[in-house]
Amino acid sequence: MDLSTTVAAILTLFIFSFLYRDNPFYKFAEHLLVGVSVGYFLVISIDNVLIPKLSEPLLKRQDWPVLVPLVAGALILTRLVPGWSNWSQVSLALVIGVGAGVAIPATLQAQILTQMKASMFSLEAPPGSSAALYLFERSVILLGLTSVLAYFFFSKEHKGWLGSYSKLGTYFLMIFFGATFGYTVMSRLSLLIGRVQFLLGDWIGLLN
């Protein structure tokens, strides 16, 4: 029950007060959070990124190429000046261009080609595993993958065989969203368990 945990506990209760209804305590806690997080980000980004990457190379070691990103960064700040903001598009273009350039091969290889390769398995069961189960599992993967791709197919009406095949895709999607629903509930409850453990354990000390 020391000062630090008491401060944290009171702020925790301020946020929980939103469950009754939106009230001044909740608004205070939320605005404090917004402020502290922005202040925290500024300190980390100045102390851990700006100084070692910009000010020290420039001031201490006079390594002039650092001027290029500094100027490009300054152009971004023109967004804060109403009339000048389209100068920032020069620097934004550099970030967006590089982002797109590196994303293409990475996405193609890791998200498309490798996933395709992983689906090109042999239907012959490896020795020692039950052939029927192995074959059933492989066909579930192939059916699930291809029917979901059929669901997201927009060039042809979903009628006839394509209609029923994309309907199968809908059910595979529902299985995935069902699993995600279950895991998301698990995640949300863990967050609340963490707070209750803090309040009852660390603050009041009821839990051993």
Add this chain to the structure above:
Amino acid sequence: MPLRLPLILVSCFGLFMLLQFFWQATFLDQAYGEVLDWVQIIYLFTLWVGAVHLIKLHLKKSQQKKKEAFYSWVTLAGIFSMLGFGLIGGKEQGSLFSWIFDNVQVPLQATMFSLLAFFVASAAYRGFRARSREALVLLLVAGLVMLGRVPIGNLISEWIPDLANWILNFPSMAARRGILIGIGLGSVATALRIIFGVERTYLGR
């Protein structure tokens, strides 16, 4: 400032980074490393612009006479006290900066998201309906996975955790692989449109 300049820059840098994946050459590596460094620093400035926008917003609101002004003072106090303590007092263990982070920021952030457990519970009763066959399948799988993933499921019967595990590793994985490939194709198409100057929405019409 002509629209042409950003478009030329996007194409040049985009193509350079794209081709660098396929052609490895010594002088390319040097330039490649530099460009990555620039992007990191420029991106940092975009995050600062967001922070300064927020500060300007709350400065403006704090001058208004409404009772909302008090809350803007709270936000501004949070920003400048953290900034002051952090840059002056340092950020090691035991500093005032790390005390506020551990005892104000983390508990508030964690509690804010723990509210979701309450919202899920109330939505479970008042919102989630098996209004169609698809929604019924979703809820059944969700229930099975929720039971299968906790020890109680194991007590009820042996096959619940096994079935939950099987669903995660086969049908759910297959559907997610289909979604991944779909999203992958979409992002490659968008990136191609950006590099070849066909896509301009990010510059604003």
Add this chain to the structure above:
Amino acid sequence: MNRQLIYILILAAITVPLFLPLGLKHRVTPEVERFYQTIDVLPAGSIVLVSFDFEASTVAETRPLAYAVLRHLFSNNVSVVSLSTLAEGTGLGYNFLSEITEELGKKYGEDYIFLGFRPQYQATILGLGEGFSKVFPKDYLGNELSSLPLAERVKNYDQINLIISIADGDLPQYWVDYAQTRYKKPVLAAVTAVMATSYYPYLASGQFSGLVGGLKGAAEYEVLLGKPGLGFKGMESQSLGHLMIIILIIIGNLTFLSQKKRI
């Protein structure tokens, strides 16, 4: 039932079991087993890159995951080079590292170093491939990298045996997309439960060598480490919480069906 009554129900379902631990036993799933084995087979003295890719909002899940992974690495005498791609993850990662290394008596600079925060994950992940000291001239506390013996042994990914992403979002996928495709390093993912289902295709294709999901995954990992911890303690509340949600959905749907018949 109005909202506030339901809130009290779920709060009770989570709080009661905290006072009567039922000591339910856990079965370890294969994906956690593979995560554990990938670390266990590492020879002592190998170097692992650990990235804290989460925000403070999910600390209730990421703390147990980080504790379990770091305890396992350090008790196997594996050296850890760590960083964070998100601002809040930096402070939390620094705290977790300090607590675990103090508990196991590990020395900063030799057994582990913490490089700190870098924004823009593409530039960070690809930049590390060109050179760690280029992306991080200094570490989180401002020490020159050249003054740290462990940092001297790491130039780029070639000296790294394994990449572990502890995350509450998409970062594990980006470590595969950008680090694995170019530099062929194995990647392990310890993620919040919300993200777990989205990563099974990466596990099935072998891009992830292991996957630990949520508080449940942390509890299983603690069973393998033979040392019950934060994950283990929450499991009874998790069980009763899940039952309560399922009951609420069933009752909700029964009233929904009965109303439909009456109209």
Add this chain to the structure above:
Amino acid sequence: MGLSALRVDLLLSFNTSRLNVLVALLICAALVFYFIRQGKKRKGLFLRPISGLSAIEEAVGRATEMGRAVLYTTGLGKMERVATLASMNILGNLARKVASYGTPLIIPCYDPVVMAVAQEVVRESFAKEGKPDAYREENIYFVTQSQFGYAAAVDGIMTREKPAANLFLGTFEAESLILAETGNSIGAIQIAGTDSTIQLAFFIVACDYTLIGEELFAASGYLSRDPLVTGSIKAQDWLKVVIVILIVLGVVFSTLNLDFLSELLSVK
């Protein structure tokens, strides 16, 4: 080997192990730019009607019959997010129906920039329907930038105005639960569309109809006829067909344990 002859000894060295990615890239680029050009020439390509859009039309019709409002929100997304842009296209089309039927349209906004764009889109649609004076700017307003504050505020609007139809199209996070739950309690028809996997799992069971991920973008392309969007979707459809064929061939060859095809795709 032919490729080594190609290598320029001076500086550049093509990394032959990445040839497979280059070939995949060329195929993608060829299809994307071919269909975009087709789209520009023939003013829009055929895209199947998206069933979500007919659900939206039906919802607006029902709101008109009951003489109650339609509530529309694009969620928390900034203006440059793809999901927000797609939502604006759908809003433009919806606003024309609302203008012709004379149904009130309420749009509480989370982001001031998004609010300005929404006002512009709706004003334009009302003008196109020949009803510029029926446009009510006061119904499209900025609420707050606090996630749960926004959800609480929109709940208040729902319980006060009792809209007959709620449309959640754009970027949503955890607050989507509160919105969908309150919408249910006032008996409104609810249609959602987002690209966030987690919220989709909740929307599907909390709303009457849900546009899943790519469907939201296809719906916006279907309505706007924009050659960039429709061209890309057609190209992606063709690529999906190629991928399915390659996978089936790969399985056949692997079963006959000839794995030259799957080797082609490997990361070396």
